Every structure is written in structure tokens, then in C-alpha cells.
Amino acid sequence: MNWEYVQPVCIIFGNGQIKKLTSEIAKLNGSNGLLVTTAGFVRRGMAARILQLSGGTIKQVYSAVSPNPTVEECDNCASILRDNQCDFVVALGGGSVIDCAKAATTFGLTSCAATDFLGTGKAIPQQHLPIIAMPTTSGTASEVTCVSVLSDHNRGIKSPMNSYGFYPTVAIVDPELTLTVPPHLTATTGFDVLCHAIEAYWSVNHQPVCSTLAVHAAHLALTNLRQAYKHGDDLAARENMAEASVTAGLAFTLPKTTSAHACSYPLTNLLGIAHGEACAMTITHFIRFNANHGCERVTQLAHKLGYEDAEALANAIDGMREDTGMLLDLKSFHLDNTQLEQLIQGSKHPNLRNNPVPVSEQDLREMYESMI
Numbered sequence: 367m368n369w370e371y372v373q374p375v376c377i378i379f380g381n382g383q384i385k386k387l388t389s390e391i392a393k394l395n396g397s398n399g400l401l402v403t404t405a406g407f408v409r410r411g412m413a414a415r416i417l418q419l420s421g422g423t424i425k426q427v428y429s430a431v432s433p434n435p436t437v438e439e440c441d442n443c444a445s446i447l448r449d450n451q452c453d454f455v456v457a458l459g460g461g462s463v464i465d466c467a468k469a470a471t472t473f474g475l476t477s478c479a480a481t482d483f484l485g486t487g488k489a490i491p492q493q494h495l496p497i498i499a500m501p502t503t504s505g506t507a508s509e510v511t512c513v514s515v516l517s518d519h520n521r522g523i524k525s526p527m528n529s530y531g532f533y534p535t536v537a538i539v540d541p542e543l544t545l546t547v548p549p550h551l552t553a554t555t556g557f558d559v560l561c562h563a564i565e566a567y568w569s570v571n572h573q574p575v576c577s578t579l580a581v582h583a584a585h586l587a588l589t590n591l592r593q594a595y596k597h598g599d600d601l602a603a604r605e606n607m608a609e610a611s612v613t614a615g616l617a618f619t620l621p622k623t624t625s626a627h628a629c630s631y632p633l634t635n636l637l638g639i640a641h642g643e644a645c646a647m648t649i650t651h652f653i654r655f656n657a658n659h660g661c662e663r664v665t666q667l668a669h670k671l672g673y674e675d676a677e678a679l680a681n682a683i684d685g686m687r688e689d690t691g692m693l694l695d696l697k698s699f700h701l702d703n704t705q706l707e708q709l710i711q712g713s714k715h716p717n718l719r720n721n722p723v724p725v726s727e728q729d730l731r732e733m734y735e736s737m738i
């Protein structure tokens with residue numbers, strides 16, 4: 367088996383490590399920075415703390431990033447970078463903030479708009495400003511990936527873009543930043559972690575370094591998510607979920623995600639289901655589907671995680687979905703035939719081809735019909 371592994375992001379992990387921001391900005395020789403964040407972090411005073419830690423080197427704040435960021439938000443952020451000739455970016459937030467910042471630091475050095483690249487397959491320029499990413503959710507691991515997911519509502523798409531230039535320079539992963547994540551968001555982001563790990567393990571592009579990380583991350587998520595959901599102030603559970611998140615990110619960024627993530631995009635886009643919850647909607651279906659179609663890696667993964675077989679792993683995850691208040695089916699949406707068809711067609715995302723067992727249109731139809 368031939369494989370390659372690359373990971374260019376410097377990762378600083380640990381409680382209280384946001385204090386390292388000062389020295390990391392100095393290492394970049396940053397003097398004219400932009401903080402990308404959300405209104406919530408401004409309101410809770412965390413943005414002010416970051417400005418203080420930056421010692422006056424952050425001169426601008428862009429806090430208008432919404433969940434599932436849009437191409438317009440990315441373009442607005444890029445304009446600030448361009449107009450102020452910024453030399454670095456600090457991204458403080460969940461995957462939405464970090465994704466928006468990653469694309470903006472590239473497009474901000476050009477006159478291009480994000481929509482020119484999203485879903486078009488056009489080559490993304492490589493030049494970019496350095497980013498220090500500070501994740502505040504244990505979920506996407508955007509701080510260590512070369513992916514940026516944006517939405518273009520005019521074209522009705524939400525899609526990932528991949529570019530080596532999207533890798534942040536530094537990721538400061540401070541689990542204390544996740545203490546304020548409310549229970550439902552803890553669960554949705556936690557299922558994103560679990561899906562990253564499982565899909566990385568069975569992806570057709572799997573390789574041993576990433577698979578090892580995937581098992582580690584899946585084990586941590588399976589044993590800590592319930593506790594982090596029920597007791598958000600349990601720092602040990604938060605720390606374990608943060609470790610699961612970042613190691614799952616390292617696990618999936620090269621093999622890429624597969625079927626559950628492919629289906630999550632239309633589930634979010636058409637029905638507004640939160641990203642991780644949308645991934646959780648189909649992950650146990652695909653565990654069973656892959657196992658029933660002879661995929662040995664799913665059984666192998668179940669064994670490595672201490673389960674008798676793939677069915678036992680799927681049952682355990684279904685139990686965790688139930689206990690954490692995740693949607694279990696699509697009945698409450700009362701989908702009509704047009705919406706059902708949109709879900710099926712939207713799920714034929716390129717990442718679906720990374721699933722170890724080919725998934726046909728009929729397979730998708732049967733899956734969604736069983737959920738409505």
C-alpha cells in the first residue's frame with residue numbers, strides 16, 4: 367500500500383493556551399491583524415480578551431459570520447483584508463468562522479469573489495495570509511484542515527472547497543473555549559467529530575496514519591460526548607472532546623469524508639439541520655449499509671472500538687443520538703416528492719464516491735424513504 371501524510375499546521379493544545387497568542391503573533395511578525403469572529407464572542411467579552419492578548423497588533427474586527435457562512439460574508443471579510451492591507455488573521459469561533467477566514471485570507475489577496483470558486487472546480491489561488499485559528503467548538507477541526515465550506519444561497523449550494531493554502535499556520539486548541547457551548551451544540555458538533563473519525567477510517571482513500579488517529583478520535587468521542595452534553599462544565603470531558611476533534615480532523619483531512627457528510631449538505635441546505643446533526647442522521651444507516659455490502663473495514667473499526675460487530679456499533683451510536691436529543695428521522699418535515707428528490711440529487715456530492723461501497727441513486731432513495 368502506498369501512502370503519503372502531510373500536516374503543515376502547528377498545533378498548540380491545552381487549557382489556558384490562548385495566552386500563547388501573543389508569542390504566535392510575534393513569530394509571524396504580525397502588526398496589522400484582523401480578528402474574525404461572531405457577535406456572541408464580542409458580547410461575552412472574549413473578543414476583547416483576544417485584542418488584549420494581541421498587544422495592539424489586531425487593528426480590525428469582523429464579527430458578522432453566521433453559522434454555515436455565505437460567500438457574501440467571505441467576500442466582506444476579504445474586502446476588509448484588502449482595504450486595510452492586513453498581514454495576518456486570528457479566527458476565533460467554530461467551523462463557520464474559521465472556514466470564512468480561511469477562504470477570505472486567500473481571496474483577499476486577489477480581486478476574485480468566493481462564488482467564482484465554490485462548486486465550480488476552478489483552481490484556487492495559493493497565495494494567502496497566515497491564520498491563527500482558535501476553535502471554540504469541538505467539531506469541525508477546521509483549524510487543521512485545508513477545507514473551507516461556504517454556502518451560496520443564490521445557487522442553492524453548500525459545498526466544501528479544498529486548497530493547500532487554506533491550512534492555518536497555527537491552531538491554538540484551548541478546551542476552555544468550549545465551556546460555553548450549550549448542550550445541543552455540544553451534541554451536534556460532537557457527532558461531527560464521530561462522523562469524521564468513522565468516515566476517515568472507511569474512506570476509499572484511507573491510510574494507516576489517518577486510520578490510527580481515526581480510531582483514537584472515535585474512541586474519545588464515543589466515551590465522552592454524553593458527559594460533555596450532560597455536564598458542560600466537566601473540563602475533563604471538554605478536553606477529551608477537544609482532543610477527539612483535532613485528532614479526527616487530522617484523520618479525515620487527507621482521506622476526506624464520505625457518505626454521511628455527502629448527505630449532510632442537502633440536509634442542512636434544504637432543511638436547515640445543523641451540520642453535525644445532519645451527519646448523524648445517516649451515519650448509522652451507512653455503518654449498516656457498508657457492513658451488509660461486505661465492507662470489512664467497518665467491522666474492523668467496530669472491533670477496534672470494542673464492539674462485537676458493525677451492528678453493535680450502529681446501535682450504540684443510535685442510543686447516543688437518542689440520549690442527546692438528536693433528530694432520529696425526517697418525519698417532522700412532512701417532505702413532499704419534490705423535496706425528497708432534491709435531497710436525493712443533492713446527496714450525490716463528490717464525497718459520496720469516497721464511500722467504500724458504491725451508493726446508487728436507488729440506495730439514497732430507499733434510505734430517505736425509510737426516514738420520512
Ligand code: NAD
Binds near residue numbers: 406432463515548
Ligand atoms: P458554527 O461555527 O456554525 O457555530 C454554531 C453556533 O455556535 C454559532 O452561533 C456560534 O456563534 C456558536 N458558538 C461557537 N462556539 C461557541 C462557544 N464556545 N460558546 C457558545 N456559542 C458558540 O458550528 P461548527 O459546527 O463549529 O461549524 C459548522 C460549520 O463548519 C458548517 O458550515 C460546516 O459545514 C463546516 N465544516 C467545516 C469543516 C472543515 O474542515 N473546514 C469540516 C466540517 C464542517
